[in-house]
Amino acid sequence: MENKRLAAACAAACALAALVPGAAHATDGYFQPGYSVRSTGMGGVGIALAQDALAAAANPAGMALVGNRFDAGLTLFHPDREAQINGTTYSGNAQSNFLIPELGYNHMLNPDMSVGISLYGNGGMNSGYNTIQASQTNLLNGAGVDLQQMFISPSFAWRVTPSNTIGIALDLVHQTFRANGLDNFANYSINPASLQDPGHGSSNGVGVRLGWIGELAPGLSVGATVQPKIHMSSFSKYSGLFAGGGSFDIPANYGVGVAWKATPAWTLAADVERILYSGVPAIGNTSTNFGLVKLGLPNGPGFGWRDVTVVKLGAAWAWSDALILRAGWNHTDNPVTPDNVFFNTIAPGVVQDHLTLGFTYAMSRNIDLSGDYVHAFKHSVTGNLQPPLQGSETLSMTQDSIGVSIGYKF
Numbered sequence: 001m002e003n004k005r006l007a008a009a010c011a012a013a014c015a016l017a018a019l020v021p022g023a024a025h026a027t028d029g030y031f032q033p034g035y036s037v038r039s040t041g042m043g044g045v046g047i048a049l050a051q052d053a054l055a056a057a058a059n060p061a062g063m064a065l066v067g068n069r070f071d072a073g074l075t076l077f078h079p080d081r082e083a084q085i086n087g088t089t090y091s092g093n094a095q096s097n098f099l100i101p102e103l104g105y106n107h108m109l110n111p112d113m114s115v116g117i118s119l120y121g122n123g124g125m126n127s128g129y130n131t132i133q134a135s136q137t138n139l140l141n142g143a144g145v146d147l148q149q150m151f152i153s154p155s156f157a158w159r160v161t162p163s164n165t166i167g168i169a170l171d172l173v174h175q176t177f178r179a180n181g182l183d184n185f186a187n188y189s190i191n192p193a194s195l196q197d198p199g200h201g202s203s204n205g206v207g208v209r210l211g212w213i214g215e216l217a218p219g220l221s222v223g224a225t226v227q228p229k230i231h232m233s234s235f236s237k238y239s240g241l242f243a244g245g246g247s248f249d250i251p252a253n254y255g256v257g258v259a260w261k262a263t264p265a266w267t268l269a270a271d272v273e274r275i276l277y278s279g280v281p282a283i284g285n286t287s288t289n290f291g292l293v294k295l296g297l298p299n300g301p302g303f304g305w306r307d308v309t310v311v312k313l314g315a316a317w318a319w320s321d322a323l324i325l326r327a328g329w330n331h332t333d334n335p336v337t338p339d340n341v342f343f344n345t346i347a348p349g350v351v352q353d354h355l356t357l358g359f360t361y362a363m364s365r366n367i368d369l370s371g372d373y374v375h376a377f378k379h380s381v382t383g384n385l386q387p388p389l390q391g392s393e394t395l396s397m398t399q400d401s402i403g404v405s406i407g408y409k410f
Contacts, residue, residue, distance in 0.1 A: 027376060027399070028310045028332040029275055029349050030147065031123040031253075033356070034058075034372075036102055037073045037405040041358015041372035042314025043328020045269040047257025048213055048223035049314075052370075052407055053104025056118040056155040058271075059211035059225040059257070060167030063106050064114045064157035073370070073405025075100040080398050081127055081348045085135040086391040092348065094128025094144060102405065112159040118169070122149040122250070127346050129181070137342070137389055143181025145346045146200070149250070150174045153209070163215040171207040171227070173250060176200040177235055179346070190296040191240030201237030203248060205230045219261035226254040229279055243281035243300040251283065252276045255310075264318070271312040277305040277335055287343035290386050303347050304340030308333035314356075326358035326372070338383030341393050348395045351376040360407075368407045375400050 027033045034044030035057030046055060050062025052071040077100055081092040106116035128144035150173070157167035179196040186192035207230030213223040230250035239246035255273035262268055278284035285302030293300050314328035331353050336344045344350075358372035378398035385391050 027123070027351055027354065028273075028330070029123075029277055029305065029308055029335045030125045030347075031275060032121065033312070033330040033354050033374065035118075035120050036071065036104070037075070037370045037372045037403040038326070038358065038360060040075075040374060040403065041326035041328065041356055041370070042269060042316060043312040043330045043354070043356050045257060045259070045271045045312045045314040045328065047211075047225050047255050047271045047273075048221045049257070049259035049267070049269040050213070052405075053106040053116055054102055054118050054120060055106075056104075056116060056153050056167070056169040056209070057120050057151070059213060059223050060153075060155040060169035060209055061157050061165045061211040061213040061223065061225075063116045063155050063167055064108075064112065064159050064165050065213065066106055068108050068410045069104075069106055070408045070410070071102070071104045071405055073102045073403055075102070075372075075401050075403030077401040078399060079126070082396050083129070083132070083135075083345045083348070084394040084396070085137060085385070086393075088135065090129050090132045090135060092127040092129050092144065092345075094130050094142070095126060098126065100401075100403075114155075114157045116155045116157075118151075118153045118155065120151055120153075122151050122173070124148040125347050125349060127348060129345075132181075132345075137345075137385065138184035139345065140181040140183055143346060144179075146176075146178040148176050165213045167211045169209045169211075171209060171230060173205045173207060173230055173232065175203050175232065175248070177203070177238060177248065179238065179241060182241070185295070188291060188295055189240035190294045190300075194237055194240035194246070195295065196241070197237045199237075201235040201246075203232045203235050205232035205250065207231075207250065221259045223257045223259075224255070226252075228252050229276070240296045242296065243285045243302050244298050245296055248282045249280045251280050266318075267316040269314045271310075273310040273312070274307065275310065276307050278307050287340045287386065290343070291388070301343065303343055304337055305335035305349075306333070306337060308335050322362045324360045326356075326360075328356040328358075330354040330356065334379065334381060336381050336395065338381060341381055341383030341395055342386040342389070344395060345393065348397045350379050350381050350395055350397050351399060352379045353377045366409050370405045370407065372403045373401070
């Protein structure tokens with residue numbers, strides 16, 4: 001029976017994987033604020049607080065603490081991005097709504113060990129400017145990008161002592177990318193034929209996430225997790241755009257967290273995460289050398305993103321035996337600097353603060369329904385246009401999302 005359940009979960013993961021390329025979003029830079037509906041409702045916390053079978057996305061050690069369960073969810077994401085160039089505002093919302101699926105399965109091998117699989121969108125970026133050609137920045141109408149990253153993460157977790165749990169997740173990553181409206185930048189590329197493409201290019205890679213959760217005292221837990229940089233195969237369609245001939249790796253990231261069951265009804269949690277965007281040349285290379293160094297070279301222009309620290313705060317209140325209410329706050333540094341504003345017209349990941357709300361309602365002993373709502377407050381960055389262009393540009397972004405998931409305990 002258990003083998004059949006695992007096979008069914010794997011089949012569902014593969015089926016859902018085909019849907020993930022419909023998801024594109026940007027929050028903590030381009031990473032998600034949280035990796036499940038339950039986690040996101042609490043500001044994205046999850047390093048020391050495991051709540052469902054998506055726990056491996058934040059800390060694989062948490063999978064040994066959630067029991068036998070299956071979770072599936074879907075989030076509707078609505079970003080609003082714009083660029084004000086020399087006093088005129090251009091909308092980057094050629095596409096405004098995106099669906100983000102999630103899926104998790106966990107099976108306890110014994111009371112202390114688990115195996116599972118989590119499928120989720122790590123993050124992404126989307127923009128599309130229908131009328132930006134009037135800005136005289138050399139961007140054509142339709143200029144924009146579409147980046148999507150999907151993780152399938154088999155995991156193993158082991159409670160090695162009553163108060164210490166460790167875990168490992170193998171990250172199987174597939175990403176796609178498309179760029180349009182960059183024709184006028186062909187002379188600045190080492191390979192003009194691979195600067196843009198009407199279709200998506202694809203890239204694959206394998207990485208790992210490690211984690212630990214320790215119970216310091218009854219009701220008080222701490223956790224730590226690390227994911228080294230994931231080396232991805234190059235985007236051959238975009239070897240003339242990304243630094244290093246189309247290379248676009250997943251940045252290294254690490255974090256620590258704490259969770260405290262303050263009372264039988266209240267649970268409080270906090271995470272601090274560091275994302276090392278500067279370690280990926282396509283993301284971290286400055287664009288201030290544009291025109292001096294060609295696009296696609298190892299030191300070629302990138303988005304100039306700096307490393308960011310993300311702080312996540314969350315609270316859960318058991319209103320009754322059947323209903324849990326959640327709220328949270330997620331704050332990230334802005335990775336986009338004023339010197340690199342123009343290059344980030346097509347990648348405006350400038351959001352900093354998120355307010356989150358959520359709930360879980362137990363419909364029976366085995367089945368529960370969860371929901372979340374996230375509002376990212378509008379944030380702007382202003383800088384000068386890239387020479388030889390003259391003037392200034394202000395990038396702005398805000399976003400909302402609403403998600404729902406079903407959990408089944410067995």
